[in-house]
Amino acid sequence: xxxxxxxxxxxxxxxxxxxxxxxxxxxxxxxxxxxxxxxxxxxxxxxxxxxxxxxxxxxxxxxxxxxxxxxxxxxxxxxxxxxxxxxxxxxxxxxxxxxxxxxxxxxxxxxxxxxxxxxxxxxxxxxxxxxxxxxxxxxxxxxxxxxxxxxxxxxxxxxxxxxxxxxxxxxxxxxxxxxxxxxxxxxxxxxxxxxxxxxxxxxxxxxxxxxxxxxxxxxxxxxxxxxxxxxxxxxxxxxxxxxxxxxxxxxxxxxxxxxxxxxxxxxxxxxxxxxxxxxxxxxxxxxxxxxxxxxxxxxxxxxxxxxxxx
Amino acid sequence: xxxxxxxxxxxxxxxxxxxxxxxxxxxxxxxxxxxxxxxxxxxxxxxxxxxxxxxxxxxxxxxxxxxxxxxxxxxxxxxxxxxxxxxxxxxxxxxxxxxxxxxxxxxxxxxxxxxxxxxxxxxxxxxxxxxxxxxxxxxxxxxxxxxxxxxxxxxxxxxxxxxxxxxxxxxxxxxxxxxxxxxxxxxxxxxxxxxxxxxxxxxxxxxxxxxxxxxxxxxxxxxxxxxxxxxxxxxxxxxxxxxxxxxxxxxxxxxxxxxxxxxxxxxxxxxxxxxxxxxxxxxxxxxxxxxxxxxxxxxxxxxxxxxxxxxxxxxxxxxxxxxxxxxxxxxxxxxxxxxxxxxxxxxxxxxxxxxx
Numbered sequence: 213x214x215x216x217x218x219x220x221x222x223x224x225x226x227x228x229x230x231x232x233x234x235x236x237x238x239x240x241x242x243x244x245x246x247x248x249x250x251x252x253x254x255x256x257x258x259x260x261x262x263x264x265x266x267x268x269x270x271x272x273x274x275x276x277x278x279x280x281x282x283x284x285x286x287x288x289x290x291x292x293x294x295x296x297x298x299x300x301x302x303x304x305x306x307x308x309x310x311x312x313x314x315x316x317x318x319x320x321x322x323x324x325x326x327x328x329x330x331x332x333x334x335x336x337x338x339x340x341x342x343x344x345x346x347x348x349x350x351x352x353x354x355x356x357x358x359x360x361x362x363x364x365x366x367x368x369x370x371x372x373x374x375x376x377x378x379x380x381x382x383x384x385x386x387x388x389x390x391x392x393x394x395x396x397x398x399x400x401x402x403x404x405x406x407x408x409x410x411x412x413x414x415x416x417x418x419x420x421x422x423x424x425x426x427x428x429x430x431x432x433x434x435x436x437x438x439x440x441x442x443x444x445x446x447x448x449x450x451x452x453x454x455x456x457x458x459x460x461x462x463x464x465x466x467x468x469x470x471x472x473x474x475x476x477x478x479x480x481x482x483x484x485x486x487x488x489x490x491x492x493x494x495x496x497x498x499x500x501x502x503x504x505x506x507x508x509x510x511x512x513x514x515x516x517x518x519x520x521x522x
Numbered sequence: 523x524x525x526x527x528x529x530x531x532x533x534x535x536x537x538x539x540x541x542x543x544x545x546x547x548x549x550x551x552x553x554x555x556x557x558x559x560x561x562x563x564x565x566x567x568x569x570x571x572x573x574x575x576x577x578x579x580x581x582x583x584x585x586x587x588x589x590x591x592x593x594x595x596x597x598x599x600x601x602x603x604x605x606x607x608x609x610x611x612x613x614x615x616x617x618x619x620x621x622x623x624x625x626x627x628x629x630x631x632x633x634x635x636x637x638x639x640x641x642x643x644x645x646x647x648x649x650x651x652x653x654x655x656x657x658x659x660x661x662x663x664x665x666x667x668x669x670x671x672x673x674x675x676x677x678x679x680x681x682x683x684x685x686x687x688x689x690x691x692x693x694x695x696x697x698x699x700x701x702x703x704x705x706x707x708x709x710x711x712x713x714x715x716x717x718x719x720x721x722x723x724x725x726x727x728x729x730x731x732x733x734x735x736x737x738x739x740x741x742x743x744x745x746x747x748x749x750x751x752x753x754x755x756x757x758x759x760x761x762x763x764x765x766x767x768x769x770x771x772x773x774x775x776x777x778x779x780x781x782x783x784x785x786x787x788x789x790x791x792x793x794x795x796x797x798x799x800x801x802x803x804x805x806x807x808x809x810x811x812x813x814x815x816x817x818x819x820x821x822x823x824x825x826x827x828x829x830x831x832x833x834x835x836x837x838x839x840x841x842x843x844x845x846x847x848x849x850x851x852x853x854x855x856x857x858x859x860x861x862x863x864x865x866x867x868x869x870x871x872x873x874x875x876x877x878x
Contacts, residue, residue, distance in 0.1 A: 219727065223727065226720065226723050230720060320559060324561060327560075327562075426716060426719050427744060428563075428739070430713065431559040431561040433716075435711075435714040435715075435717065437716070467723075473707045473708060474705045474706075474725050478874070480877070481708060481877060
């Protein structure tokens with residue numbers, strides 16, 4: 213088979229499109245984790261975003277209402293998590309798992325009336341420029357606004373954490389809530405805000421799936437992408453730029469595997485499915501050899517509850 | 523693993539709920555056990571359409587969705603049998619052993635198992651549909667409509683049902699167009715819209731201009747619509763999801779069979795049966811043919827449909843050779859049901875190997 217340059221462009225564009233929900237959810241979760249909160253409910257918040265976006269699009273007919281509504285739905289469901297873990301000081305892991313189970317169940321319930329309805333077409337930008345540049349044309353142009361936002365987000369997140377005062381506050385709260393609290397920072401408030409932001413991004417990731425990537429609603433349509441987003445945060449060692457790379461690898465493996473199948477190369481599918489997780493473990497093993505580095509990059513109070521009075 | 527735990531947890535919640543709402547009535551009650559959610563718009567959805575037909579015929583029904591093919595299934599079946607159901611339909615292959623096991627304990631309850639072959643007790647029947655007949659029609663259309671002579675096929679799992687579909691599709695396509703090539707991509711899922719769309723995209727990027735699928739979601743026809751290639755609906759009529767791409771759909775139509783069997787229970791005429799119905803009996807239905815197809819192709823397809831229904835044409839008519847060139851079905855013969863049920867080799871013309 214002849215591999216021409218535009219074909220490679222098409223593959224890269226497919227990989228990028230599949231990475232979008234992972235980047236969005238991971239960048240949101242990264243902020244949450246940087247503030248010291250481990251929210252395992254990403255899958256649940258994503259699926260809630262997916263059904264909310266699809267339902268609002270069907271009912272109101274407005275894509276803008278649907279996209280922001282999905283983010284709001286993510287915020288609302290993460291508020292439950294925030295209230296439980298920050299106000300009632302429940303265990304982060306158990307609460308996050310409960311959030312996922314809750315999200316999957318309630319989305320199925322809401323979604324009953326939306327099965328079998330085709331979605332609306334989501335507008336793409338710069339469609340006309342696609343053929344102007346070989347290779348890069350199909351990579352750069354003809355995508356939805358959410359796609360461009362997702363690829364800007366890691367850089368914005370990185371700038372936010374490193375260069376802004378609020379970013380530093382978030383990191384301080386995640387590393388040492390006691391010291392931050394002594395400095396007069398309202399730890400509970402910061403963590404609430406970070407959890408809600410994580411919810412909004414997961415909601416947007418879900419809406420991307422149900423409104424843009426595969427415009428339809430079916431139960432469990434997130435298909436475990438929330439868990440991959442969580443693995444990505446660890447894989448990236450809490451560095452937003454590495455999320456971008458990781459999401460391309462995680463998303464790309466499936467697509468490259470399908471291409472290899474169509475060409476006629478056979479690799480055991482089970483191996484490829486496991487590969488992202490194997491890569492994560494390898495990365496973790498490699499970085500954990502350097503204990504100084506892991507201390508620097510991991511939010512030290514991740515997953516620990518904070519009581520103001522002790 | 524997490525997903526599995528969550529799924530089983532959710533399904534047990536659903537189960538509890540469904541059992542509490544189980545209707546109380548003195549006439550015949552039918553229960554349905556589903557592998558997936560009724561919201562999949564595919565396999566389970568179509569069974570549920572069949573269940574609604576039973577309701578419409580005036581019978582009480584109950585269903586339990588998302589039941590794993592494990593010890594859980596036995597528990598669900600036992601509970602359904604205990605709570606006064608007269609006939610229980612188990613709608614996935616993996617329920618075969620649980621169905622037979624529980625059937626032994628409840629000789630007065632009738633059990634109907636879909637797509638299985640074990641009938642160990644007189645109160646167990648099996649039923650399945652000859653979907654491969656529908657795929658003969660799709661292959662004929664695909665072979666005629668393709669311009670690139672590359673046809674993409676998104677497959678789910680390497681089991682006889684799927685291999686049979688690929689073979690029947692390819693044989694029919696080759697018959698009308700000897701130059702075609704069927705490229706197969708195994709998605710290893712029955713439904714995951716994202717993955718299915720990615721598989722279809724890979725095939726389209728590699729030159730396929732007609733896409734067939736043996737997975738359940740509508741993501742593939744939508745991807746075909748976006749890319750401007752043709753596709754076929756699976757299990758239900760998917761035309762509204764991709765009006766330009768979908769040429770026709772093969773629909774699973776369980777309703778008439780379900781109504782028939784529940785009525786038989788009510789009349790006391792129910793007896794053990796092994797049913798394998800196709801186009802002729804209306805269990806496999808071909809949706810309307812798209813007007814983009816040339817008129818002569820449409821009339822050809824209509825005729826083929828009638829001939830498959832009457833038995834004049836069989837999807838597997840010899841001579842059929844396997845990939846290595848060994849004769850599978852001799853000239854003038856047709857493949858018997860035993861061969862069809864255990865088909866695990868590709869016919870000549872299919873590219874690649876069956877994954878293990």
